[in-house]
Amino acid sequence: MSAIVTTYRPADLAELRDALTESARAGQRLAVAGTGTAQWGGLVDADAVVDTTAMTGLISYNPTDMTVAVRAGTRLADLQEVLAEHRQWVALDPARATAEGGTVGGIVATADAGPSRHQFGGSRDSVIGMTVVLADGTVARSGGHVIKNVAGYDLAKLFHGCLGTLGVVAEVVLRVHPRPAATATLAVACPAREAFTLGGRLIAESLEPAAVEWTCTRPRGPGLAQRAEAAREQRDGTLLVRFDGTTNGVADRLRRARALAGEHAAEGTPEHWQKAGRLAVGAPGDTVLRLGTAPDQVAQLVMDVDRLAATHAVDAAMTSTLFAGVHTVRLRDAPAAAHAAVVESLRMAHSAATVCRWAPDLRNELAPWGDPPPAVSLLRAVKRRFDPDDRLCPGRFAPWF
Amino acid sequence: MVIFRIVEMTSRAVGTSWPAELAAVLGPDSVITDPARLRTYECDGLTGYRVVPAAVALPRSTEEVAAAVGVCARHGISFVARGAGTGLSGGALPVADGIVISLQRLRRILHVDPVNLRAVVEPGVTNLDISRAAASHGLYYAPDPSSQQVCTIGGNVAENSGGAHCLKYGFTVNHVLAAEVVLADGTVTTLGGQSQHLPGFDLLGAFVGSEGTLGIVTQVTVRLLAKPAQVRTMVADFATVAAAGDAVTAIVAAGIVPAAVEMLDNLAIQAVGASTRSVYTADTAAALVVELDGPPDDVAELFDDVQRICRDQGSTKIMVAADAEERALIWQGRKAAFAAVGRISPNYFVQDGVVPRGRLAEVLGRIAAMADEAGIRVANVFHAGDGNLHPLVLYSEADGEHDRAERLSTEIAELCVELGGSLSGEHGIGADKACSMPRMFGEDDLATMLRLREAFDPAGLCNPGKVFPTPRLCGERPGPYRPHPLETAGVIERL
Numbered sequence: 090m091s092a093i094v095t096t097y098r099p100a101d102l103a104e105l106r107d108a109l110t111e112s113a114r115a116g117q118r119l120a121v122a123g124t125g126t127a128q129w130g131g132l133v134d135a136d137a138v139v140d141t142t143a144m145t146g147l148i149s150y151n152p153t154d155m156t157v158a159v160r161a162g163t164r165l166a167d168l169q170e171v172l173a174e175h176r177q178w179v180a181l182d183p184a185r186a187t188a189e190g191g192t193v194g195g196i197v198a199t200a201d202a203g204p205s206r207h208q209f210g211g212s213r214d215s216v217i218g219m220t221v222v223l224a225d226g227t228v229a230r231s232g233g234h235v236i237k238n239v240a241g242y243d244l245a246k247l248f249h250g251c252l253g254t255l256g257v258v259a260e261v262v263l264r265v266h267p268r269p270a271a272t273a274t275l276a277v278a279c280p281a282r283e284a285f286t287l288g289g290r291l292i293a294e295s296l297e298p299a300a301v302e303w304t305c306t307r308p309r310g311p312g313l314a315q316r317a318e319a320a321r322e323q324r325d326g327t328l329l330v331r332f333d334g335t336t337n338g339v340a341d342r343l344r345r346a347r348a349l350a351g352e353h354a355a356e357g358t359p360e361h362w363q364k365a366g367r368l369a370v371g372a373p374g375d376t377v378l379r380l381g382t383a384p385d386q387v388a389q390l391v392m393d394v395d396r397l398a399a400t401h402a403v404d405a406a407m408t409s410t411l412f413a414g415v416h417t418v419r420l421r422d423a424p425a426a427a428h429a430a431v432v433e434s435l436r437m438a439h440s441a442a443t444v445c446r447w448a449p450d451l452r453n454e455l456a457p458w459g460d461p462p463p464a465v466s467l468l469r470a471v472k473r474r475f476d477p478d479d480r481l482c483p484g485r486f487a488p489w490f
Numbered sequence: 491m492v493i494f495r496i497v498e499m500t501s502r503a504v505g506t507s508w509p510a511e512l513a514a515v516l517g518p519d520s521v522i523t524d525p526a527r528l529r530t531y532e533c534d535g536l537t538g539y540r541v542v543p544a545a546v547a548l549p550r551s552t553e554e555v556a557a558a559v560g561v562c563a564r565h566g567i568s569f570v571a572r573g574a575g576t577g578l579s580g581g582a583l584p585v586a587d588g589i590v591i592s593l594q595r596l597r598r599i600l601h602v603d604p605v606n607l608r609a610v611v612e613p614g615v616t617n618l619d620i621s622r623a624a625a626s627h628g629l630y631y632a633p634d635p636s637s638q639q640v641c642t643i644g645g646n647v648a649e650n651s652g653g654a655h656c657l658k659y660g661f662t663v664n665h666v667l668a669a670e671v672v673l674a675d676g677t678v679t680t681l682g683g684q685s686q687h688l689p690g691f692d693l694l695g696a697f698v699g700s701e702g703t704l705g706i707v708t709q710v711t712v713r714l715l716a717k718p719a720q721v722r723t724m725v726a727d728f729a730t731v732a733a734a735g736d737a738v739t740a741i742v743a744a745g746i747v748p749a750a751v752e753m754l755d756n757l758a759i760q761a762v763g764a765s766t767r768s769v770y771t772a773d774t775a776a777a778l779v780v781e782l783d784g785p786p787d788d789v790a791e792l793f794d795d796v797q798r799i800c801r802d803q804g805s806t807k808i809m810v811a812a813d814a815e816e817r818a819l820i821w822q823g824r825k826a827a828f829a830a831v832g833r834i835s836p837n838y839f840v841q842d843g844v845v846p847r848g849r850l851a852e853v854l855g856r857i858a859a860m861a862d863e864a865g866i867r868v869a870n871v872f873h874a875g876d877g878n879l880h881p882l883v884l885y886s887e888a889d890g891e892h893d894r895a896e897r898l899s900t901e902i903a904e905l906c907v908e909l910g911g912s913l914s915g916e917h918g919i920g921a922d923k924a925c926s927m928p929r930m931f932g933e934d935d936l937a938t939m940l941r942l943r944e945a946f947d948p949a950g951l952c953n954p955g956k957v958f959p960t961p962r963l964c965g966e967r968p969g970p971y972r973p974h975p976l977e978t979a980g981v982i983e984r985l
Contacts, residue, residue, distance in 0.1 A: 130689075153739050154846040154877075176745055206686055213695050214664050221938075229938035230931065235844045237661070237876040238912040239650050239699050240919055240930055241957065242939040246663075246695025255691065267745030289605065293628055295719035297785055338788030381685025384606045412607060414685030443689045458689065463680045467673075467946065468690050474941040486690070 093120070095137035099144060101160065102220060102228065102259045109257065110226030112137055118480045119224075121253035123162055123192035126185045127199045129445050130252050131457030131487040139257055141194055148260060149234070152177060155265050156217065156234050161194025161258040168193060177265040180209035184366030194258040199445075200250030203369070204300035204331070204362070206413050209266070212249060218262030219245035223255070224476040236264050247471065253482040254490075255475040269333035272299075273343045274357030277328040277350045281305070281409065282388035284328035287350055288411050291330060294349065296342045300331040303387065304365040304408040326391075329361050365408045369417040376420040376428040376448040381441035384414045390439065394418055397434050401427040420448070429454035436460070461489045508565040509545055512589070515557040520595075522546040531590045534575040534582040535637075539921050543570070543584035550595045552670060552678060552708040558591055559706065560676030568951050571706040573614060573645030576637040578840055579920030581649060581701045581956055588954075591706060593644045599623045600709070606684075607714045608667060613644025613707050617651075620712060629714035632659040635916070636825045647707045650699030652916035654750040654824070657875035658783075659715075661916070663698040670709035671697065674947035682711070696942060701918050702953040704946040718783035721749070722793045723817045726800040727774035727807040731755050731858075731870070734776035735851035737803035738874045741780070742847060744799060746792050751875030752779040752824050755854075758871040758882070761830040762823040769819045771807060778874065779820055827871040828882065835867070835884035837892070839899040842917040843906030847877040853909055857881055857902055864898045866891065878915030879906065904929050919957045925964035927957070 095117065097108035112119055120135035124142060144162035152175040159168055165179070165186035172178050182203035185191040191201070197219075202211035209215065218232030221244065231244035248258055277287060284303040291298055305326035328350075332342045347354045371377040382390055387409050398405035403423040409416040418435070420428045428448050436442045436459035444457070462468070469490045472479075513521045522528060523545045532540040544567075547558040562569045568588030575582055584590050597614035604627035609620055617638040620631040634653035635641055641651070646662045647669060659665075668682035682694035697704050728734040731753075738751055754762065754777045759770045770777050780796050782789050797808055811817040823830075831838050845853045854870065857879075861868040872880040881902050885895035903913050903923065907930045913923050927936060936958060946952070955963060 151846065151848055153743055153848040155742065156846070200687075200692070202686070210660075210664055211686055213692050214660065223938065227934050227938060230935045231939065233910075233912050233930070235846055235877055235911045235915075237652060237656055237844050237873070237878045237915040239652075239661075239916055240913045240923075241927065241936070242700055242942050243650075243663070243696060243698075244938060244942070246692040247942065249692040249695060250688070251691040267747060270745070292607070292716050295628075295716050295785065297716075297718070334785065334788040335791045337791055338785050341787040342785055379687055381683060381687035383684040386684075410686070413687075414606075415687040441683055441685055441688050443687070462683070462688065462690055464693055465690070467679065467681075467693055470945040471691070471693070471942060474945045475938075489690070 093135060093138050096140055097137065098140045098142070101144060102222070105139070105144065105222050105257060105259050106226050106228050108139060109222050109224065113225050113480070116480070118483050120482055121257050123195035124164065124190045126189040126191040127195060127201065127445060128447065129199050129443055131484045132452060133482045134484045135482070141192060141257070144259065147171060154234070156236065156262060157265055158218070158234065158260060158262045159193055161261055162192050164190045165193050165196055166190060172265055173268065176268045178268050179215055179263045180205050180266045181212055181215055184369040188366060188370045193261050193263070197249055197258055197261060198251055198253055204302045204329070204365070204410055206410055206415065207301050208299045213246055215263050216245045216249070216261055217264050219248060219258060220260040221248060221256040221258055224478065224481045232262065234262050252485045254472060254485050256481065271336040271339040272331060272333045273339045274361060275330040275332070275343055275346045275350060276355050276357030276361050278326070278353045279328055280325050281391040284326065285385065285387050285411055287328060288330065290349055291346050292412070294345070296332070296346055298330045299333040300329070301411045302329045302365055302408060303327070303411055304329060304368065305391070306364055306368055306406045327361065329357055329365065368406050368408050368419050371419045371446045374421070374448055375446055376432065376444065376451055377446035378418045378420070378432055378435065379443045379445050380416045380418065380435060380439045382414050382416065382439050384412050386414070387411060387416065390416055393435060393438055397431045401430045403427050403431055405431070425450035425454050457487055458489055465489050508561055508567055511561050512545060512547060512558060515561060516547055516549055516554055520548045520550070520554070522548070531572065531584060531592070534572070534577040534580060536578055536580040536583070536920065536922055539580045539583050541584045541586050543590045544587045546590045546592055548592050548595055552672065555591060555593075555596070555706055555708050556672045556676050556678050558589070559672050559674065562589065562951055563674060563676050563949070566949065566951065568954050570953050571644070571648065571702045573642035574616070574640045576641045577645060577649060577918060577920065578842070579914065579918040579922040581918050581920035581953070583921045583956070585954060593642065593706070596708060602627065604629060608711055609714055610709060610711050611643055612709060613647070614642050617641050617643060617646055624714045628717055630717055631665065631712055632715050633662050633665055636828070643710050643712065644707050647698050647710055648700070648702045649916070649918045652873070652878070654752055654873060656873065657751060658747050658749045663695055665713045666694065666698055666710060667713060668711040669694060669697065669707045671705040671707050673705045674949060674952040678708070701920060701957050703943055703956055705952060720786040720789045721781065721783040721817065722789055723779065723781040723811040723820055724793070724797065725770060725809045725820055726778045726780065726805040727771050728776045728778065729804060729806055731776045731854045732851040733804050734778050735854060735874070737778060737800050737805065738850060739848060740799045740803055741796055742875070744795060746795060748780050748796065748875060749783040750779065750781040751873070753777070753870065753872055753874040754779070754824065754827065755870040757834070757867060757869035758827050758831070761834045761869060762827055764830065764833045767819060768823055769809065769816065770823060774806065779824055824871070831869055831882045831884065835886070837885050837887045839883040839895060840917070841879060841881045841883065841899050841902050842914045843879050843903045843911060844915040845877045845879065845906050845909045845911035847875070849909050850874060850877060853879065853905065856905060860898060860901060864894055866895050866898050868898070873915070876915070877911065900926065921956055924955070924957055924959050927959050
């Protein structure tokens with residue numbers, strides 16, 4: 090790993106283009122960083138870093154059009170604050186946006202999202218236009234400022250989850266949604282299997298939940314293997330169902346959902362969601378793993394996590410966006426080798442896995458990625474066309490490319 | 491009807507043995523080479539462009555699609571995928587000396603999974619049949635292009651089709667979880683997956699809406715939604731188109747997201763009235779169709795709000811659909827509007843531009859002025875909620891109005907770009923608007939998009955000549971609607 094000697098800190102698109110052109114001339118390998126809230130995937134071996142945190146601010150915002158254009162280094166939380174003045178929001182709530190100040194560009198590049206992805210999808214579904222700068226300094230726009238638009242390829246999708254390997258996101262146009270007049274949460278103490286069944290019922294009853302999250306913050310620590318079954322009996326975990334809408338509508342739906350949920354239901358609080366968010370972000374020393382499965386695999390995954398946590402004496406907690414099939418597992422309080430063993434086993438069973446936070450020394454124990462997705466040759470081909478000299482974030486997707 | 495016949499647009503040096511090879515891998519009954527039968531495939535829903543392909547392949551499975559594409563790859567033959575052929579931008583226009591690969595025989599619904607809220611289908615399944623298959627579980631597939639009874643999900647994936655309910659529910663790309671695709675080299679891969687979390691960048695999202703230029707989809711996993719508990723629909727009349735546009739803005743400003751907001755102007759209403767049991771007021775200047783769906787209490791409250799807003803904005807009459815039958819009549823009129831226009835005008839062009847919603851009234855005013863100046867009638871029937879215009883430019887071929895109408899139609903699309911919008915909201919660029927792309931995107935933008943194309947299809951065999959302007963079709967400096975160099979050179983002719 091070479092030492093980083095140069096930091097570019099452009100303030101706008103033109104400066105970013107100049108920085109990338111200059112770095113191309115110098116043949117530098119580049120890392121890209123926003124507020125540094127995510128070090129997903131492999132470690133980057135770079136000569137210089139492009140720091141996007143000076144590229145901030147709104148470029149245009151017309152509330153009646155319900156779209157907003159921002160520079161990529163703008164913190165999502167700051168953007169939400171501006172939109173809130175007009176009773177609007179970008180329908181993205183990844184925990185790190187509020188907890189750690191994640192930037193719009195960083196959240197797009199990591200494909201991060203929070204519980205609201207149940208209704209609104211991820212950032213891929215909110216981004217309607219994007220301006221990027223490629224490794225050679227080429228500035229490319231795609232999409233636009235209107236919600237409905239099929240002209241040309243949607244390059245923004247490519248940058249969703251690219252972890253900085255295809256180019257640097259300079260500007261992002263997002264669609265915004267009205268803030269609901271009312272919102273309420275149903276909290277039901279129950280294990281994952283029940284949560285999935287109940288969530289499915291609420292959906293089938295057309296109660297239109299905005300978020301359906303199952304979260305379990307109980308440390309599944311040493312000695313808990315024997316008690317795992319008992320713990321499930323004790324209604325281990327909490328189903329959180331959020332309803333957004335009109336005041337009467339939300340009250341009515343909460344009442345009906347509560348009736349369906351039975352005796353273990355209560356009205357949830359913001360603290361419920363904050364706990365799930367803290368879990369998803371983790372803390373220094375933790376390992377955080379994000380996994381994708383078919384939604385109905387959640388109970389199996391919970392069993393796997395329970396078993397592995399017990400076997401390797403790791404505290405494990407998890408939160409699942411049930412019907413998006415997205416799960417975040419936090420590992421805590423054990424040597425890196427134990428974290429590595431848990432991640433390895435989970436990767437074998439569920440290949441769509443990303444390590445979002447690395448415990449100290451974990452990188453010595455664990456490859457950045459598990460088995461590649463079926464279309465890995467296409468990922469490589471796209472990378473070659475966008476960054477033929479492999480100068481952008483080299484190592485991020487190692488060993489896939 | 492004016493037809494561009496492309497006489498000399500060969501895809502590549504063509505060998506002699508490939509038709510035999512195609513017949514060998516697919517079986518002779520799956521390959522069409524008879525010139526009379528090939529004519530069926532010479533155009534899609536954009537009938538002004540016609541090219542007869544060298545052959546049509548009718549594979550029955552993913553393996554057969556891959557085999558057909560493999561033959562093309564080995565021989566350097568261009569291929570164009572085709573579903574139901576309802577596209578309105580010439581996206582399925584064949585390439586002369588190339589083949590058309592029809593997906594009509596891949597029409598099985600493989601799996602409806604009510605637990606995971608999804609369905610796995612083959613590309614030839616129609617949009618509406620997915621919802622029909624899911625109906626017994628109380629589920630449906632949300633995107634609903636007007637052609638949903640006939641258009642296929644494969645075509646919807648290629649075009650990122652929308653429909654009337656995009657405002658609340660989004661487009662095809664928001665509802666496709668995974669796609670099995672045959673790439674231009676004949677290999678098969680899967681994009682997307684079982685979950686919203688997938689390591690690596692979003693190739694599926696880039697593939698959806700690529701208009702058949704990145705590969706052929708052979709299997710699609712779509713999301714299914716629970717049917718809303720309540721649907722309420724109204725038609726609100728307005729004295730001017732501008733007032734109707736302002737009402738749309740006011741509804742949205744109130745924080746209401748209707749399932750659909752559609753506008754018809756008087757000319758469109760006249761057309762609809764002439765052809766169906768019309769529920770629209772014959773002499774109103776404009777009508778808004780507003781539909782809300784969702785949980786009953788929410789819908790009831792917001793539906794009242796929408797009516798109040800419409801009245802505040804000067805609505806002259808509000809008709810609320812009393813039951814499902816009346817709602818169906820409202821939608822029947824709206825969805826049949828394009829075809830109905832054929833009854834008030836011998837010929838017409840359909841435009842598909844988009845403007846930021848806040849500029850609706852402005853763009854409609856300018857279109858009216860442009861139409862007056864050109865002496866051409868323009869009917870407007872469109873998705874007002876998301877600013878997606880469908881001006882219908884009415885003209886008479888027999889009276890020699892074609893060129894004037896085509897120019898006006900192009901000017902309207904380009905006006906949308908000028909106002910900060912887009913050339914196309916849902917019909918696609920295809921062959922129709924490729925030459926207008928430089929109005930919306932710079933050279934570097936288009937070159938960057940082409941990097942993606944080259945990554946998927948380095949040989950350029952997959953639906954060539956679509957989406958991107960080429961010197962061959964648009965002139966050396968691609969720009970919209972210059973005199974056609976191929977035409978002047980006698981390479982293409984007007985029929």
